[in-house]
Amino acid sequence: MLHVELRNWADIMVIAPLSTNTLGKIALGLCDNLLTSIVRAWDYRKPLFVAPSMSTCIWEDFFTERHLNAIDELGIILIRPVSITTASGEREHAMAEPSTICSDGVASLALVHLYLDVNVDAMLFLINTHCTVTSLGTNGKPVSAIFLN
Amino acid sequence: MDCSDSASVKAKSEAKLGVPRKPRVLLAACGCVAAVKFGLLCHCFIEWADIRAVVTQSSLRFIDRASIPNGVFVYYDEYEWYSWKRMDIELLEWADIMVIAPLSAHTLAKIAGGYCDNLLTGTVRGWDPRKKPIFVAPSMNPFMWKNPSTEKHCKKCIDELGISLIPPISQRSGEGEYSTGAMAEPSDISRNVMISYSKFQKKNVGGV
Numbered sequence: 001m002l003h004v005e006l007r008n009w010a011d012i013m014v015i016a017p018l019s020t021n022t023l024g025k026i027a028l029g030l031c032d033n034l035l036t037s038i039v040r041a042w043d044y045r046k047p048l049f050v051a052p053s054m055s056t057c058i059w060e061d062f063f064t065e066r067h068l069n070a071i072d073e074l075g076i077i078l079i080r081p082v083s084i085t086t087a088s089g090e091r092e093h094a095m096a097e098p099s100t101i102c103s104d105g106v107a108s109l110a111l112v113h114l115y116l117d118v119n120v121d122a123m124l125f126l127i128n129t130h131c132t133v134t135s136l137g138t139n140g141k142p143v144s145a146i147f148l149n
Numbered sequence: 150m151d152c153s154d155s156a157s158v159k160a161k162s163e164a165k166l167g168v169p170r171k172p173r174v175l176l177a178a179c180g181c182v183a184a185v186k187f188g189l190l191c192h193c194f195i196e197w198a199d200i201r202a203v204v205t206q207s208s209l210r211f212i213d214r215a216s217i218p219n220g221v222f223v224y225y226d227e228y229e230w231y232s233w234k235r236m237d238i239e240l241l242e243w244a245d246i247m248v249i250a251p252l253s254a255h256t257l258a259k260i261a262g263g264y265c266d267n268l269l270t271g272t273v274r275g276w277d278p279r280k281k282p283i284f285v286a287p288s289m290n291p292f293m294w295k296n297p298s299t300e301k302h303c304k305k306c307i308d309e310l311g312i313s314l315i316p317p318i319s320q321r322s323g324e325g326e327y328s329t330g331a332m333a334e335p336s337d338i339s340r341n342v343m344i345s346y347s348k349f350q351k352k353n354v355g356g357v
Contacts, residue, residue, distance in 0.1 A: 004290055029258035029298035040254055041292035074297060 003037035011046055013038065016079070017053035017095040020064065026050075026076070027067035044075040051079040053095035172346060174198040175244035177269045180207025183251035183288035183332035188216025190250055193339035195221070203240065203269050205256070226267050237271035245281055246346055247272070250315070251288035251332045254299065260285075260310070261302035278311030282349050284342050286315040288332035295329075315341055 015022070015035070022036065031040035042048055050071065058064060059081065068078065079101050081093035095101075174194050178187045187208070194200050195218050202223045204212060209225075217223060228236045249256070249269070256270065265274035276283055285306065293299060294317060306312040315338055320331040333341075 001290065004292060007292060028262045029254070029302055030262075031255045031258070031293070040296060040298060041290060042296070043292065044297070 003034055003041055006034075007038050007041045007043070013042065013046070013048045014051070014101065015039075015049070016051035016098075016101055018050040020052075020054045020058050023050070023052060023067050023071070024063070026074075027070035047077055048075070049077045049079055049101070051095045051101050052081050052093070054081070054093055056083065056091035056093050059093040170199070172198045173243055173245045174200045174342070175203060175240055175247045175272070176200055177203040177205075177247065177249040177272070178208040178212060179205050179249065179251055179253035179256040179269070180210065181251050181253040181288045182211060184208045184211035185213070186332065186335055187212050187250075188218075190335040190338065191217050191221055193335045194248075194342075196339075197343055198246075201240065201243070203272060205267055205269050207253075224268055228268060237268055237275060240268075240272050241275050246342060247276060247281070247283040248286070248338065248342055249273070249284070250286035250335075250338050252285040254287075254289040254293045257285070257287060257302045257306070258298070260312070261305040278313075282313060282342075282346060283311075284313045284315055284338075284345070286332050286338050287317050287330075289317070289330050291328035291330040293330065313345060 024030075025032070025036050026039050029040060031037040039048065052059070054064070072078065079096050082096055084092050084094045086092055176187075176191060176194060178184045184204075187202075187204075191200060191202065200221055202217065202221055204223060204225060206226055214223070224236060224240070258264075259266070259270050260273050263274065265271040273283070287294070287299075287303075289299070303314060307314055315333050317330050318333050319327045319329045321327055332338075
């Protein structure tokens with residue numbers, strides 16, 4: 001099963017952007033597609049990062065707060081969205097910058113006491129080029145990551 | 150006249166004659182690999198019960214229609230509003246027992262969260278486990294079974310909703326390791342339900 005293979009293969013998982021709908025699915029444990037099935041089978045000794053993106057009215061909604069609490073209980077690491085105003089004057093909580101996602105990820109790895117020899121430049125490059133599944137590593141120590149967007 | 154109508158007419162005539170009827174079991178299947186055993190499960194139950202089956206759209210990938218015993222009416226999601234009747238309500242009223250085997254991780258989450266977006270979950274949503282027992286036999290890969298979400302959902306289903314859990318069994322994987330997550334054997338599910346239902350009946354008769 002592909003979701004089990006990917007779950008076993010990866011050392012890190014990053015979901016960026018994370019939609020409101022998928023946030024709800026993860027919080028409630030639904031697993032009706034490949035992405036949510038990987039999360040549902042995830043081993044939380046390995047870090048899982050999410051970078052949500054949604055409109056401000058949804059971000060400030062009661063359900064979003066409840067869902068964020070639920071994913072926090074699971075041990076998912078939240079990379080907070082940034083508040084912006086669109087050209088049409090609407091307020092959005094946009095996905096954090098790829099560079100922020102990357103640096104937050106590396107900093108969080110240190111926080112969870114997980115020693116991984118990650119090539120930061122490679123991670124940045126891979127996020128910016130929208131690579132879906134990739135393998136990273138330096139000094140002969142392989143590190144796997146899944147980027148789902 | 151459709152199958153469900155003829156069955157209800159037969160049941161009413163038997164009730165008038167005072168004929169003791171078999172327990173009515175509503176068997177349900179979700180979309181996971183263990184659904185290949187659904188035909189076998191039907192055969193195990195038909196020995197001691199009247200059965201009807203409810204299957205989800207995704208379970209149809211695994212169920213061989215030919216393996217289901219003759220005379221067992223199978224309800225799909227398209228039947229939700231069958232001949233202008235709410236089929237989930239019809240099935241609720243007809244059944245004495247409901248058994249969901251296999252129960253997928255996804256449908257487990259739906260039941261725990263109160264979702265009712267198909268015929269199966271709609272029937273569960275209206276079910277009262279204090280009056281009629283409902284059994285679930287989960288089936289999922291070991292990683293999903295060990296995931297913290299599963300524990301939370303099972304706790305919700307058992308403690309709050311009153312659903313009876315038939316736990317998954319340990320099986321040897323290709324690598325030679327034993328891990329839990331596979332659906333219990335159909336014969337064991339059938340026996341478990343039969344024993345539990347007879348206890349449930351005695352308790353309810355004794356309580357009156």
